[in-house]
Amino acid sequence: MATLQLEIVTPEKKAYSAEIDSVVLPGVEGELGILPNHVAVMTAIKPGELKIFKSGKEESLAVGEGFVEVKDNKVSVLTDAAINIEDIDEGKVEEAMKRAQDAIEKAKAGEHDEAEVAALSAIITRSAAHLHLKRRKRG
Amino acid sequence: MSSAVLSRAARPALRAGPAASIRPIVPSAATFATLREIEGRLKSIRNIEKITKTMKIVASTKLNRAQRAMTESRSYGKTSNTVFDNAETKALDGEGKKTLLIVASSDKGLCGGIHSGLSKAVRRKLVENPDTQIVCIGEKCKAQLGRSSGKSIVLSFANIGKDIPTFAEAQAIADQIAQLPNSYENMEIIYNSFISAVSYEPRSIEAFSEEAIANSPNFAAFEIDDEVLSNLREYALANSLYWALAEGHACEQSARRNAMDNASKNAGDMINKFQILFNRTRQAVITGELVEIITGAAASEA
Known part of the structure; x- marks a missing residue:
């Protein structure tokens, strides 16, 4: 099955970078699920939860405001903060x-x-x- | 009377030595005063060396942190700008297009040619395009550019770049720039790009206008709203600014480290030279006094 390359970058560090199955983003117009082979999209995100699905497991990050670019099975999330919920x-x-x-x-x-x-x-x-x-x- | 003659006799030897190449130290004054003077100069050079050494250490520690911050901000800035690379966004050019140059310098000097290098790059751009307006970040470039092209400066910021720049600062600057009364078709950020610990060069990052972004050939591939576009533009400007500031900061620290390293070395050289001059002068004074005593004793015996 096709996978997505997810990258989450904040000004301080690269918070996440891996091959994943799918991701759910807190878009400004509501939650946005991205699966492999998604059409190219560029949108803003609002502070909220970003869910990552990877080989059957689910991970959550709290993200701040920012932008998401989806293109050619690559998802780049630019945000001012990305924190593990446990932290x-x-x-x-x-x-x-x-x-x-x-x-x-x-x-x-x-x-x-x-x-x-x-x-x-x-x-x-x-x-x-x-x-x-x-x-x-x-x- | 004899002392004056003898001390003059002792001097030619000194002049031929390394002292001559350093600096003539008020040669007409009495030998005692010269000795004092040399001592005073030695002391002050030693103090300067202490200061430059400390500044070097401070800059080195700051440099480590600045370099780390720079690497992270670089990946952030590059990711943000790949969108435009992919979309093949180009700056709009043509008649009557206003350009804004954002100069990312800082407030502090004593760091080699960091700021003047930037100013030179800006002046070159101004010669090409005299209508360009400037936003100065940092007092140093503001002072330098203010002399040559003060009229072009529309906005300036101080107190940035003391420590590692934060994203919030970059955002605040981007906000202020967005509030400028004129709208600019093109924006360019000029910053010092960090090549290695010893070299840097002024480079520029383009920050595109909404129009330029909307007109880019490959942007149609994205599903995108107009509102998102204007947000994206502001966000991208803040990202690029942050990148430029972080990189400029790292350059400044490394340049300061090098400048202070050189200053400490020069101070060391000067201390050596003055120490030799001091020793020789002291010897000359002692010899002079001895001769005086001996001639005095010989005269009273006779």
Whole structure:
């Protein structure tokens, strides 16, 4: 059976690189499953879970915002963060989320910069996605 | 009176020695003062050597980290740009197309010709295309380009490149650039490309406009929305910037390491020369004093 070459790269490191059977991506317009011989696609992804299926096993990564390029059985995922779900520290994420929320309230009360608020909201979205994944995994 | 004569007699020997090639040290002053002066200079050269040595060590440690960051960012930047390579995206050219040059330098000097090399490359581009506008990242290139082509600079950033650049910084810069009032058909990022630990060269990465991306011959192969396209463009700009900054940072550290290594070696050479000069001068002074005492004693006996 044909396989897909999956590559996940973040600014800090190459997070994943292997031959896989299929992958499910958190696309901006909903979940997106990619099987071998998929048509060429280029789309944005949002913070969420990326599922990798490889020889009957399933692996999950939490990814941030980014882009996916699918072409000739090669999937390149460019994202600002890719973390193994086991590595997520729940306490830290919660704390970061709370800090961002406080900062937004404070910013909104006074004079605020749209870009700053947008950046903070992005942190919250990402943290929420991480927490959601972590909690679901634990069941 | 005799001392003046004798010290003058002692000097020709000194002049012929290595001292002559270093630097004449206020030759008219009395020998004692010269000795002091040499001592002072020796001390300050020793201090400078200490500083350059420390800076070299700091740069070496930073270089290791910078090189690691650079390798990772390179693979990230290249993956991001393969899309355009595959699509055969080309910069739009023709009359009235505005070009923006983004210069990725930094704030700190003492690192050889890193910044002036970049500035030269930018000036060459400006000669080819005088309407080009410039965004400067880092104070050094801003100062250098500000003198020759200050009018072309539309935006500049400081405080970047002190440490390993982060993706968030690159994104912030890309955001600011996207907010510029003019729209540019072509963008080019000029950065120092890391070839090896001792060599680097200014190169450029193209950052394409939406129009250029949409017009590329092989892009039709992808299913893609317009909105995604504009996001992609911003994201690709941030990626390329991050790559350029990380690579520039690694170059800067390696250039600084080399510059400081050379400076330490030169300081070592100077210390040797001054030490010899110092010893000889001290010997001359002692000889002078001895002769004085002996002539004095001989005169009083007679």
